[in-house]
Amino acid sequence: MTDEQMADDWERALAPGAPPGGAPQGPAARPLDAIDRDILRILQTDGRASIRSVAERVHVSRANAYARINRLIDDGVIRGFSARVNHERAGQGASAYITLKIVQNSWRTVRKQLQALPGAAHIALVSGDFDVLLLVHTPDNRTLRELVLTKLQAIPEVLSTRTLLVFEETDLDPDH
Secondary structure, eight states, rough: OOHHHHHHHHHHHTTTTTTSSSOOOOOOOOOHHHHHHHHHHHHHHHTTTOOOHHHHHTSSHHHHHHHHHHHHHHHSSSSOOOOOOOOOTOOEEEEEEEEEEEEEHHHHHHHHHHHSTTTEEEEEOOOOOOOOEEEEESSHHHHHHIIIIIIIISSEEEEEEEEEEEOOOOOOOOOO
16 A cells, blocks of 8 residues: 555545544544643553542642543543553463454455454554554463464455564553
């Protein structure tokens, strides 16, 4: 997929009435101030931090912290809250990044099919030598092999794949 085609997809996704799951929609993002950035850093480090704790750490009232967090959620800056999982300890001992070359203009169709894959953790439309980067976690290499050979390569719009095994991974601290 060429850069021009990706830009066309982006413009279509931004158009009024564009389907959900495309590019971010709505009004332009409001600028974040230092307090907003501090709140984000705290919540990235500890998504379970209480409003009271956040308010105390950024030196604002609880009402102000609550309003700011809700605004960050409403504006789409905060997309949700989740746990950081040790996939190996959770029975997902094999991880891989899989690159895909896809048929031009098939991104939306392919994305829907990739989202339904068991173990799919992250999907990105990218530029360069391939079109899509997919991160998957599976119980073992046999399951990973089946995912690639029987599920991914069965998607008609997928032209080719390349699998990069993850030997070790480390979540980065948001402060770094």
